Amino acid sequence: MAIEANVVELPQQLPWYSLPKLRRAAGVVFKDYPVMWLTILFLVLVFPALTAQWTAPHDPLKQQLSKRLTAPVWSSGDPAKPTSWDNILGTDKQGRDILSRIMHGSRISLMVSLSALAIGGTIGTCLGLISGYFGKWVDHLIMRIVDVFLALPLILMALVIVAVFGPSFWTAIGVISVLLWSRYTRQIRAEVLSIKQMDFVARAKVAGASNVRIIIKHIFPNITNTLIVLGTLQVGTVILLEATLSFLGAGIPRPNPAWGVMVADGRDHIASAWWIAVMPGIAIMMTVLSMNMMGDWLRDKLDPKLRQV
Amino acid sequence: MQRYILIRLIQSVFTLIGVSIIVFSLARLSGNPLDVLLPEEADDETFTRISELWGLNDPWYAQYFTFVKNASKGEFGPSFKWQGRTAMELVLLHLPATLQLAGFSIAVAVLMAVPIGVMSAVKKGTLLDTVGKLIALLGQSLPSFWLAIVLIWIFAVKLGWFPTSGRGGFDNMILPASALGWFSVASFMRLTRSSMLNVLDSEYIKLARIKGLPEWKVIWKHGLKNAAIPPLTVFGAIVVGQMTGSVTIETVFAWPGIGLLALQAVNARDYQVIQAVTMFISVLFIGMNLLIDILYAYIDPRIRFT
Numbered sequence: 001m002a003i004e005a006n007v008v009e010l011p012q013q014l015p016w017y018s019l020p021k022l023r024r025a026a027g028v029v030f031k032d033y034p035v036m037w038l039t040i041l042f043l044v045l046v047f048p049a050l051t052a053q054w055t056a057p058h059d060p061l062k063q064q065l066s067k068r069l070t071a072p073v074w075s076s077g078d079p080a081k082p083t084s085w086d087n088i089l090g091t092d093k094q095g096r097d098i099l100s101r102i103m104h105g106s107r108i109s110l111m112v113s114l115s116a117l118a119i120g121g122t123i124g125t126c127l128g129l130i131s132g133y134f135g136k137w138v139d140h141l142i143m144r145i146v147d148v149f150l151a152l153p154l155i156l157m158a159l160v161i162v163a164v165f166g167p168s169f170w171t172a173i174g175v176i177s178v179l180l181w182s183r184y185t186r187q188i189r190a191e192v193l194s195i196k197q198m199d200f201v202a203r204a205k206v207a208g209a210s211n212v213r214i215i216i217k218h219i220f221p222n223i224t225n226t227l228i229v230l231g232t233l234q235v236g237t238v239i240l241l242e243a244t245l246s247f248l249g250a251g252i253p254r255p256n257p258a259w260g261v262m263v264a265d266g267r268d269h270i271a272s273a274w275w276i277a278v279m280p281g282i283a284i285m286m287t288v289l290s291m292n293m294m295g296d297w298l299r300d301k302l303d304p305k306l307r308q309v
Numbered sequence: 310m311q312r313y314i315l316i317r318l319i320q321s322v323f324t325l326i327g328v329s330i331i332v333f334s335l336a337r338l339s340g341n342p343l344d345v346l347l348p349e350e351a352d353d354e355t356f357t358r359i360s361e362l363w364g365l366n367d368p369w370y371a372q373y374f375t376f377v378k379n380a381s382k383g384e385f386g387p388s389f390k391w392q393g394r395t396a397m398e399l400v401l402l403h404l405p406a407t408l409q410l411a412g413f414s415i416a417v418a419v420l421m422a423v424p425i426g427v428m429s430a431v432k433k434g435t436l437l438d439t440v441g442k443l444i445a446l447l448g449q450s451l452p453s454f455w456l457a458i459v460l461i462w463i464f465a466v467k468l469g470w471f472p473t474s475g476r477g478g479f480d481n482m483i484l485p486a487s488a489l490g491w492f493s494v495a496s497f498m499r500l501t502r503s504s505m506l507n508v509l510d511s512e513y514i515k516l517a518r519i520k521g522l523p524e525w526k527v528i529w530k531h532g533l534k535n536a537a538i539p540p541l542t543v544f545g546a547i548v549v550g551q552m553t554g555s556v557t558i559e560t561v562f563a564w565p566g567i568g569l570l571a572l573q574a575v576n577a578r579d580y581q582v583i584q585a586v587t588m589f590i591s592v593l594f595i596g597m598n599l600l601i602d603i604l605y606a607y608i609d610p611r612i613r614f615t
Contacts, residue, residue, distance in 0.1 A: 147320065148327030151598075153553045153590040159575045160335050160583055240452055244557055247454045248572065263455050267561070270458055271466045278462075281455035289450035 037290040037297070044286045048103035049110040057086070058097035060104040060257045068095040069273045090275040092265060098275060101257035102283050108258045109287065112173055113238040117231055120177035124184025125227065129215050131185060132192025142185065149182040155244060162250035172251045176241055180234065187230055191223050225302040233295035236288040243284050259284050313606055321599050328591045332584050333376050337369075385585040390577040396585035399570060406476055407559070407566030411551040413482050414490035418547075422494045423533070423540075426501025430509060431528055441498060448495020453554055457488035457561040474563040485562040489554055493547045497540055504539040508532050538608060545597035552590050 048055070072090040073083045083090070089098040131142040158175045165171050195201065196219070204214050245251030246260025254261055259280040266277025367375075379385065385396035394402075429441035464484060465473040471484050508514065509532060517527045555568035563569070567586055574582035 144320065144323045144327060147324040148331065151324055151328055151591045151594045152331065153549070153587060153594075155553050155556050156571050156575075156583075156587055156590065157331075157335075159556070159572065160587070163575045163578060164335070236450065240450075243452050244454060247452075248557065248560065250575075260452075260454075263452070263458065267458055270462045274462050277455070277458050281452060281459065284452050284455065285447075285450050288452075289446060292446065292449055 037293040040286055040290040041294065044283055044290070045106050045110055048106040050107075052100075052103040052107055056097075056100035056103040057088075058100040060096060060101040061255055062096065064091070064095035066095065067091050068093055069269070070095075071273070072098075072275050072279075075275075089279050090273070092262075092276045093269060093273070096257075098262075098279050101262060102259070102280055105257045105259045105262065105280060105283065106287075108169075108252055108256060109239050109242060109284075112169070112176065112242045112252070113235050115173045116176035116180060116238050116242075117234060119173065120180030121184055121227070121231060121234075123177070124181035125188050125223075127181070128185040128188025129192055129219065129223075132189040133196060133211070133215055133219065139189070143189070146182040146185050149179070154179045154241075155248070158241075158245055159248060159250045162245070167250055167253040169252060169256075172242060172245060175245070175250075176238055179241070180238065183234070184230065187226065188223055191226050192219055195219050195222050229295060229299045229302055232291065232298050236291040236295070239284065239288055239291070310606065314603055317599055317602055321595050324595055325592065328595075329377055329380060329588065330373070332587050332591075333373055335580075335583070335587075380584075380588060385588070386581040388574075388579055388582050390574065390579040390582070396579075396581040399582055400567060400585045400589050403565060403567045403570045406564060407552065407555055407568065410482060410485055410489065410559075410564060410566060411548065411555065414486035414551060415493065415547065417486055418490040418493040418497055421490075422497035423501055426498040426540075427505050427528065427533060427536075429498075430502045430505035433506065441502065445495045445499050448491050448498075451491065453488055453492060454557040454561055456491055457485070457558055460484045460488055461561070474561075476565055481562075485558050485564055488561070489551060489558045492554065493550065496543060497547065500540040500543060501536065504536040505532060508536040511535075538605075542601060542605060545594070545601045548597055549590065549594040552593065 052060075067087065068091060070087050070091045071083050073085055073088050075083065075090075087097050087099070089102070091097055092101075127142050131139045158179065161175050161178075162171055201214060201218055204218050209217070242251055242258070243260035243263070246258040247264045248260075249264070251260055252258035262280035263277045263284075266273070266275075266280075269276055383397045388394050388396050388399055391399055425437075425441050425444065429438040432438055461473050461484060464470050471480050475481055509528075514527060514532060517531045518524075522531075552567065555564075555566055556572055557568070558564070559566045559568035560572055567589070570582065571586045573579075574586065
């Protein structure tokens with residue numbers, strides 16, 4: 001018996017850096033718990049977005065030409081340009097602090113994505129509910145319009161719309177909402193089609209409930225989970241779309257510190273000052289990655305049906 | 310079957326009409342297209358003359374029908390930025406470059422995604438599977454324009470292995486194709502993996518194993534053959550994704566394809582070229598989806614009756 005007990009004890013005596021223990025710890029953090037993703041999301045997106053004007057070390061628009069193209073603090077660049085803790089992530093070609101610009105950029109990303117989701121999501125959901133519930137020619141009409149929007153090359157359309165109206169914060173939100181709603185409509189419609197068949201809808205009808213009442217009181221509560229999951233999964237897509245538009249000069253206009261604009265600014269200096277383009281890109285990547293992970297996790301918890309989305 | 314094809318055809322025609330209405334109205338969103346098309350110094354006489362000539366004084370529905378009539382013949386009018394060429398000519402001129410890049414990047418994506426997807430399904434839960442998952446995750450979260458710039462920085466500037474931009478030999482193609490294909494690798498791999506997992510559970514795979522077939526034959530012949538259908542359905546979306554994604558990638562790499570043409574046309578407000586490019590890509594997408602739906606209905610009879 002004593003020998004067996006020893007055998008069982010052994011794994012617990014392994015040091016923390018042993019492979020099985022590390023693997024287990026990694027498994028807990030990466031797979032099962034959304035804690036890490038939530039933390040990253042909070043640090044990169046939510047916290048800076050809410051508090052950038054107090055916590056950012058510098059004014060994101062203030063130019064300090066004497067400090068232009070300072071490298072990040074850990075890099076051992078050329079001695080003529082000393083790095084400093086004052087500009088942890090370095091400065092761009094006008095001497096603006098990259099960290100401050102990224103922090104203010106979080107606000108833009110968050111605001112654009114939330115507004116676009118709110119607008120596009122509301123329109124898309126309403127149309128999906130109508131299309132799925134009423135069926136017949138209404139359904140056909142709405143679904144053909146959805147097909148049209150899915151067939152259009154999105155980025156190109158966005159570029160054209162922006163070229164006509166001129167780039168601005170609200171144009172960006174409008175364009176992204178226009179491009180976004182059709183996905184909601186498709187998903188919600190499919191959901192409504194199956195809910196419509198259920199007994200409680202038939203009973204509500206027999207009880208004399210109006211169509212509007214059935215949709216709002218009986219069908220809508222059943223699609224809220226789908227909406228939450230779809231919304232979380234879409235935030236990442238929207239942030240990528242906004243960044244791409246900004247990069248192409250069709251999103252947030254300069255000199256606003258949008259992440260996509262910053263990458264575009266750094267593009268010409270990639271050989272000499274890599275940090276200008278690379279840093280905001282990492283911010284985009286971390287935000288989108290953690291948002292997608294949260295979405296995956298929520299989907300598994302709330303709505304396993306959506307697996308295929 | 311005929312009925313299904315007919316319905317899908319009619320739907321496609323409706324979609325096409327919708328797309329043409331949107332593309333048509335885009336150029337008129339800003340009011341009279343001549344305001345942007347004609348040079349600043351054009352006098353009123355030229356203005357009215359060109360309006361007459363292009364039928365801009367006609368009611369909008371007449372203008373729309375003229376547009377559709379010409380578009381169906383592939384005529385979108387002369388380019389404004391590139392003098393002496395028609396819009397369609399320009400699209401066809403830039404098409405080979407885009408097709409070359411997209412084709413290469415899809416080929417690379419499939420060659421990478423299928424083996425990784427199959428292997429991570431077979432060795433589910435191992436390190437290989439984790440690496441596969443990581444690639445899929447990064448594929449969805451990396452902005453392609455940023456990836457393109459980082460690739461240029463590392464492989465063209467630092468290491469000097471590949472040229473930074475332009476179209477030329479095989480060397481020029483590797484970086485843009487990787488940046489463009491990255492996203493497709495991720496989605497293709499996820500689909501291959503999940504569909505392979507389904508197939509590996511089935512009875513005929515067990516039978517093949519019991520029969521004593523070598524494992525590689527079980528997986529690559531019996532397994533992959535049946536798992537290949539679901540990934541094929543996203544193929545159309547991937548092809549069009551490549552076309553749309555080419556706007557950013559071609560801009561970064563100065564690759565002279567349709568995407569770069571579109572961006573330059575947008576910047577110059579060359580509506581004729583914009584219309585030609587947009588219609589071209591949309592028609593491609595609609596046609597591709599139609600083809601895949603029909604193919605799929607052939608393979609899976611259940612679809613025909615829904």
